[in-house]
Each structure stands twice: as C-alpha cells, then as structure tokens.
Amino acid sequence: MSVAFSIPTFDQHPRPETLNLLIVDDERALREACKEVAESLGFTTFTAENAQAASRVMNVQSIDVVLLDMRLPGTNGLEVLKEIKRRQVDTTVIMMTAYASVHTAVHAMKQGAYDYVTKPFNLEELRLLLGRASAHVRLAAESKVLRESIKTPQSFSNIVGRTPEMEKMFRIITKVAHSTHPVLILGESGTGKELVARSIHFNGPNRDKPFIPVDCGSLVPTLIESELFGYVKGAFTGAVRSKDGLLAIADGGTILLDEIGELPVDLQSKLLRALQEKEIRPVGSTRRVPINVRILAATNRDLETAVQQGTFRKDLFFRLNVVNIRIPSLRERKADIPLLVGHFLERLNASTGVERTISDDALRLMMAYDWPGNIRELESCLERATTLTSGPHIHIGDLPTQVQNGGRPTPSESGHPSGVVPIAEMEKEAIFSALKRVGGDKMKAAKLLGIGKTTLYRKLKEYGMSAE
Numbered sequence: 001m002s003v004a005f006s007i008p009t010f011d012q013h014p015r016p017e018t019l020n021l022l023i024v025d026d027e028r029a030l031r032e033a034c035k036e037v038a039e040s041l042g043f044t045t046f047t048a049e050n051a052q053a054a055s056r057v058m059n060v061q062s063i064d065v066v067l068l069d070m071r072l073p074g075t076n077g078l079e080v081l082k083e084i085k086r087r088q089v090d091t092t093v094i095m096m097t098a099y100a101s102v103h104t105a106v107h108a109m110k111q112g113a114y115d116y117v118t119k120p121f122n123l124e125e126l127r128l129l130l131g132r133a134s135a136h137v138r139l140a141a142e143s144k145v146l147r148e149s150i151k152t153p154q155s156f157s158n159i160v161g162r163t164p165e166m167e168k169m170f171r172i173i174t175k176v177a178h179s180t181h182p183v184l185i186l187g188e189s190g191t192g193k194e195l196v197a198r199s200i201h202f203n204g205p206n207r208d209k210p211f212i213p214v215d216c217g218s219l220v221p222t223l224i225e226s227e228l229f230g231y232v233k234g235a236f237t238g239a240v241r242s243k244d245g246l247l248a249i250a251d252g253g254t255i256l257l258d259e260i261g262e263l264p265v266d267l268q269s270k271l272l273r274a275l276q277e278k279e280i281r282p283v284g285s286t287r288r289v290p291i292n293v294r295i296l297a298a299t300n301r302d303l304e305t306a307v308q309q310g311t312f313r314k315d316l317f318f319r320l321n322v323v324n325i326r327i328p329s330l331r332e333r334k335a336d337i338p339l340l341v342g343h344f345l346e347r348l349n350a351s352t353g354v355e356r357t358i359s360d361d362a363l364r365l366m367m368a369y370d371w372p373g374n375i376r377e378l379e380s381c382l383e384r385a386t387t388l389t390s391g392p393h394i395h396i397g398d399l400p401t402q403v404q405n406g407g408r409p410t411p412s413e414s415g416h417p418s419g420v421v422p423i424a425e426m427e428k429e430a431i432f433s434a435l436k437r438v439g440g441d442k443m444k445a446a447k448l449l450g451i452g453k454t455t456l457y458r459k460l461k462e463y464g465m466s467a468e
Helices: 028-040 051-060 077-087 102-110 123-147 164-176 193-202 221-229 265-277 303-309 314-320 334-352 360-368 374-388 423-437 442-449 453-462
Strands: 020-024 044-048 065-069 092-097 115-118 183-186 211-215 254-258 294-299 323-326
Touching: 020 028, 020 051, 028 044, 028 123, 044 051, 051 077, 065 077, 065 123, 077 092, 077 102, 092 123, 102 115, 102 334, 115 123, 123 164, 164 193, 164 323, 183 193, 193 211, 193 254, 193 294, 211 221, 221 265, 265 314, 303 314, 334 360, 334 374, 360 374, 423 442, 423 453, 442 453
Parallel strands: 020 044, 020 065, 065 092, 092 115, 183 294, 183 323, 211 254, 254 294
Antiparallel strands: none
C-alpha cells in the first residue's frame, strides 16, 4: 500500500532554540514514553500513529527531528523515510526497529537516516540519542550558513562520516576554509589527512587556484629544498635549466606539506623564514622571489614531543599550529563503518560494473575490528573482498585473515606451542588457496583438493566462505 506523503518545503531560516520532534509509532505507550523524554530535553513534541497522521503534522509544522518506526500500519518506515528526505532533506530521522538487522540499519542510513535504535530500548539510551541528534541539528544549521556560498562539487564529497567527532571536524573545516592562516592537520596514517586538506582548499575563496601536495617523507632533503624553493641553472650537477619552486608556482593557491614531521631541521629553518618573510630564494640564486601561498601541514607524529626532543623547531611548530584539526581514527568512530562500507562498495560497483553487497555477519565482523590502518585499510579490505568473492555477496571468508581474527595474531604469529597450526585453520587456508588458484571453479577446486564437491560446499558453509 503506497501512502501519499506531501511535505512542503520550508524556508531555511536559522533554527530556533526549541527544536520540533515528531514521534511516529503505532504503539501509544511508546509514543508517550518518548514524548516525556523528549520534552525533558527541551523538544516541542508531536505524535503520529501512522504515515498519514505524520504527513498531516508535517504539512503544518517544520520538523527538526523524527523518531520513525520501521514498521507502520499499511506502509514501510523506509518508504516514509525516503519521502521525508526527498521533501525536507535537513530533517534528522532516527529509525526505531524491533527487527534488529545491521543490513536494515545500513540501508536506512544510506537513504538518509541519522541513526537507529533497536526495540526494546531504555529511556536513558533514548535520552543520549536525542541529545546527540539535537547537537547534530544545531551544528548542521551553523555549518549550512557558513557553506551557503560554496558550490564546488569537491566540497566534502569524499569525506564520509556522521559521528559527533566528524561533525566537529566538518565545522572546523568550514570555518578555516575562509581564512588564510596555516592549518596543522593531525591524524594517524590512513585517516585521510590529504582529503581534509583538499576540503579546506576547495571550500575556500581560492578554490580555482592550484592545490599542490608535497610528501616531505618520500623525498631526500636536497630534492625537497629544490622542489619547494626552485633552483637556477648550474646550481648543482644536472641543473641544466632553471626551475621555479612549488611555493612560487602555487601563487594564490595552497601547498600541503604532508608528513611535515619528517622535514630535516635545516630545511625547517628555511621554511620558517619563507613563511615569515613571504619570499623564497631559489637554490644557487642571490635573487629573492615573493610568494603568495597558503600553507597546510599534515603529520601522524606528535610534534610537541618532537619539539621537546629537538627534532622539530618550536618556532615553526607555533607558526604552523595557528589552527589544528585532529582527524579521529576509525576505531574512535566505528558507527561510521557502515556508511564507509556503503560508500566504497558503490564506488567499486561503479568501476567494475558488478553490483555487490555485504552480508550482515561480515559487516558485524568489520564493526568489531579496530582497523589500525584506518580508512586506507578498510578500502583495501573491500577491494580485496570484491576481487576474491565468487558471487554478488561478500561473506566472512572473503575478508582478510586479520579481520576474520578480530586483529588477533595467527597461531604462528602468537607463538602457538610448537608452532602447530590447528587443522581447521590449515584446511580453511587450503580451500581458499585452491579456489583462488582455479578462479573460483568449485568442481576444479574439489578435484585439486581430492574431495567431493558436496564436501567442499559443506566446508565452505562451515567456514562462512562464499559458496555461490
């Protein structure tokens, strides 16, 4: 049964201090309990027992947050969610479901839900969730005012996250994008420091100017100096012609000094002088060249400790650390993993032309893993899984061993007594290797292993590997 769900488009004025909450559920007792909690938090609340009643409320009220039951009389809550987000995209929707499923949660969040809660839930859990939703609405409203004039498609499109930590980061990015001050971007390897730097640049007024990343950790000191400051003909062996430095080439744009903590101390002093005097001297030249460039720096090192140890100049640290942005590690924002998985799978599906999904069990395992390599490791994991899976669904057996083990070392790595690997593990690895060798052909794999095809299918099911 389809439901006509007409929602007018409201003017996007700044949000009032009091937020409006709509509770949509067919159980009266639950509606009343949710209403009591919401009003204690300062929400103005409205209730509806079905989609039609919700439509009537939203036709006359601007709603900030919706608590929406997954199963409503005569319709599916997901259909109502899609209609809400189509007509009033800024509304924050929290799904309520008694049918716990990670897959359902991912599906709802991909369609625009902010979060979900599983029935039965206690009132304190609801209080915390509504508190987060309230903060999310207010931060989103502030950020939208700051971003109104930004039209570039590169905005935040490649940074995925809805957790409070990420919302805080988006807010800082939006503010610093319109300044010219240096920004120090901190985060573990694989967290996406260059993506944050690109967002700062492409959200700013000089988005049409060059953005140039320089990896200070991958170049020898002499190359870094000549790359940044340029050189004149004859400055060193092989300098057959003069070359402008990147600090000059990026005129009016942005330079990202990635892995700034690896920059040698003598080059740190030259960089500091260039930033202070806004001019550079190419290698081998007596002439000074004026520069007009914004500096962003990124590192996975603790620069304050490096300053204390004398491996990083204190004055350069203060010069770069006018504003700093810390990117949370993936283990600190595990609630974003379903969104990231969906994002990467969509991109992989588009590039391969094959529609693949992930099983609930595999996703639960990924949620439990700590991802020491952060976003980069997660993306690599999915690329591997889509390559090795023999069907449209990614299963536990398609994931890397370390993810399957929850980050625990394998028997040989953990110093297992006598170095003996359990037979089950050896058998699983043998099956995996055989399937990989024959391109996923079950008949050939069974013949290679010396077992029957029925036995192979039973083993695949036993080990949670794809049998499709």
